Amino acid sequence: MKKIFLLLSFVTVIYTGTAQQTVDCNVATSQSYLNINNIKAYLSSSGEVWSRGANDLVPSYIVNTNEAGLKLSTIFTSAIWLGAVDEASGALKVAANTYRQSGNDFWPGPINDETKSTDFEQCNNYDKHWKVNKTNIDKFKAGAQLTDDQKKEIYKWPAKSNPHIYFNHLNQVMAPFVDVDGDDIYNPDNGDYPKIKGDQAIWWLINDVGNTHTESAGAALGFEVKKMAYAYVDEQRLKNSTFLEVTITNKSNNNYKDFLLGHWIDFDLGNFNDDFIGCDTLNAIGYAYNGDDFDESTKGFGYNAPLQGCQFLDVPPNYYNTKNKMYAFVYYINHFNDIGTPGNVQQYHTYLQGIWKNGLPITYGGNGTAGRKVTPYMYSGNPSDPNGWSECSVPNEPADRRMVMSSGKYKFAAGETKTWTMAMHTIPNVGGTCPNIQPLIDKAKYAKVFYDRFLLTDIDDFSIESTTLYPNPTSSKLYFNTTASIKSIEVFDVYGKRILQKNINSIYVNVNGLSKGLYYANLFSNDGKVYKAKFIKSSIN
Numbered sequence: 286m287k288k289i290f291l292l293l294s295f296v297t298v299i300y301t302g303t304a305q306q307t308v309d310c311n312v313a314t315s316q317s318y319l320n321i322n323n324i325k326a327y328l329s330s331s332g333e334v335w336s337r338g339a340n341d342l343v344p345s346y347i348v349n350t351n352e353a354g355l356k357l358s359t360i361f362t363s364a365i366w367l368g369a370v371d372e373a374s375g376a377l378k379v380a381a382n383t384y385r386q387s388g389n390d391f392w393p394g395p396i397n398d399e400t401k402s403t404d405f406e407q408c409n410n411y412d413k414h415w416k417v418n419k420t421n422i423d424k425f426k427a428g429a430q431l432t433d434d435q436k437k438e439i440y441k442w443p444a445k446s447n448p449h450i451y452f453n454h455l456n457q458v459m460a461p462f463v464d465v466d467g468d469d470i471y472n473p474d475n476g477d478y479p480k481i482k483g484d485q486a487i488w489w490l491i492n493d494v495g496n497t498h499t500e501s502a503g504a505a506l507g508f509e510v511k512k513m514a515y516a517y518v519d520e521q522r523l524k525n526s527t528f529l530e531v532t533i534t535n536k537s538n539n540n541y542k543d544f545l546l547g548h549w550i551d552f553d554l555g556n557f558n559d560d561f562i563g564c565d566t567l568n569a570i571g572y573a574y575n576g577d578d579f580d581e582s583t584k585g586f587g588y589n590a591p592l593q594g595c596q597f598l599d600v601p602p603n604y605y606n607t608k609n610k611m612y613a614f615v616y617y618i619n620h621f622n623d624i625g626t627p628g629n630v631q632q633y634h635t636y637l638q639g640i641w642k643n644g645l646p647i648t649y650g651g652n653g654t655a656g657r658k659v660t661p662y663m664y665s666g667n668p669s670d671p672n673g674w675s676e677c678s679v680p681n682e683p684a685d686r687r688m689v690m691s692s693g694k695y696k697f698a699a700g701e702t703k704t705w706t707m708a709m710h711t712i713p714n715v716g717g718t719c720p721n722i723q724p725l726i727d728k729a730k731y732a733k734v735f736y737d738r739f740l741l742t743d744i745d746d747f748s749i750e751s752t753t754l755y756p757n758p759t760s761s762k763l764y765f766n767t768t769a770s771i772k773s774i775e776v777f778d779v780y781g782k783r784i785l786q787k788n789i790n791s792i793y794v795n796v797n798g799l800s801k802g803l804y805y806a807n808l809f810s811n812d813g814k815v816y817k818a819k820f821i822k823s824s825i826n
């Protein structure tokens with residue numbers, strides 16, 4: 286069955302502050318996909334992330350959910366929404382795509398540092414995705430032979446001033462790279478290589494100044510958005526998970542307040558017409574599950590519907606300096622009523638804030654409109670808990686669902702850059718009605734530990750070295766087999782959970798408090814290097 290949209294019957298155009306852009310960039314056309322870790326996920330060079338792309342009804346997020354090779358999708362399309370208030374003028378500005386039926390708010394390519402704008406040709410030049418596999422970077426670093434296609438991954442990487450890019454490439458901060466010769470310019474002839482995360486990464490960038498915002502009708506913010514989607518091959522506990530890093534630079538002359546970033550997602554769990562959604566506020570997850578026990582049609586998962594979640598893994602510190610990484614979670618239906626599709630700049634912004642289109646707050650219980658207790662989080666209970674607030678406990682009629690999970694609020698000064706990392710997690714073959722979402726929570730918790738351990742310690746590749754510890758196995762003292770002076774140590778168990786972190790002022794660490802087993806250690810030296818090692822703790826103390 287074909288998915289039916291409600292078309293916008295009208296768009297209320299509200300000019301909020303400065304004049305609209307006169308740049309005439311073309312609509313984005315590039316499409317690429319991650320194909321790693323059991324996932325095939327499409328990406329667009331517009332404001333979308335997981336995207337059905339130009340081909341309209343291609344499912345965007347395909348998970349190989351069973352051994353027979355059944356390939357079904359959990360997400361129809363998703364996008365990043367941005368909204369902020371200009372501190373000087375008080376004008377509200379929004380950039381937010383959905384299906385791009387009525388227009389666009391984002392275009393491909395960077396914003397020039399000098400002109401603070403872009404142009405038709407530059408948007409076209411950057412209407413691309415750059416895909417890199419870590420195995421090819423490793424080969425390049427080792428001086429091994431690369432095929433022409435493998436070479437392209439390294440030589441065409443759109444990093445600062447790369448001389449191997451055929452078009453007029455900007456001399457400004459672009460794709461991340463390891464600057465082996467330290468001259469602040471990317472040139473693989475001198476050994477430089479892409480600095481990616483994961484075992485496969487796709488990098489691209491977009492802007493909101495390339496033309497008039499015809500979807501939200503919001504005034505342009507002047508933001509450049511760099512994105513990197515990535516995943517791992519050999520982390521069994523992150524099977525069926527992908528990551529997305531979103532780096533936003535305010536290239537306008539405006540200082541903004543009340544900035545909110547939203548991930549808007551139209552989950553379609555197999556058959557789109559029988560879904561439920563919910564959120565877990567403690568772990569910053571928005572998720573979808575099947576609203577009944579059978580997911581019918583050729584697109585359906587049958588009796589084995591999965592859980593599909595999106596997690597804010599790492600967000601910038603907000604106004605309130607809280608650890609609560611989700612500002613709001615709103616669901617809406619495919620309708621133009623008060624809890625339906627947003628139609629103008631104010632309505633996109635109210636959803637980012639966890640407020641209904643008519644300006645009224647979400648209230649706890651029922652459909653979120655008739656209670657007394659105000660909350661920014663819709664359906665925050667576990668569906669398996671009859672006393673929690675979920676679509677199951679209400680109960681609702683399963684149908685098509687969309688959601689927005691937001692992060693904020695932030696100040697966003699002119700010239701400032703902020704980074705968000707999100708993770709997508711699929712739990713296959715869950716089935717049943719009102720499933721317990723604990724497996725999704727467990728996966729999200731593990732992803733957080735994994736991220737903090739491997740990624741947040743963001744030190745250039747070549748300063749990470751391997752070392753050994755002795756005696757190994759040990760029952761108590763572990764000596765460092767390095768001449769470097771070690772200032773601190775972190776120890777992780779095999780699940781990636783950090784169980785020891787301490788400062789060191791000797792040539793050994795005492796691990797007699799650990800239980801028997803295999804451990805991984807990061808040793809931090811006084812000269813800024815990280816040494817990785819593993820050891821076995823024996824049972825005798």
Ligand SMILES: [Ca+2]
Pocket residue numbers: 464465466467468469470471472475477
């Ligand atoms: Ca260089």
Ligand SMILES: [Ca+2]
Pocket residue numbers: 553554555556557558559560575576580
């Ligand atoms: Ca479904």
Ligand SMILES: [Ca+2]
Pocket residue numbers: 559577578579580581
């Ligand atoms: Ca059904």
Ligand SMILES: [Ca+2]
Pocket residue numbers: 361551552553554557560685686687
């Ligand atoms: Ca949906």
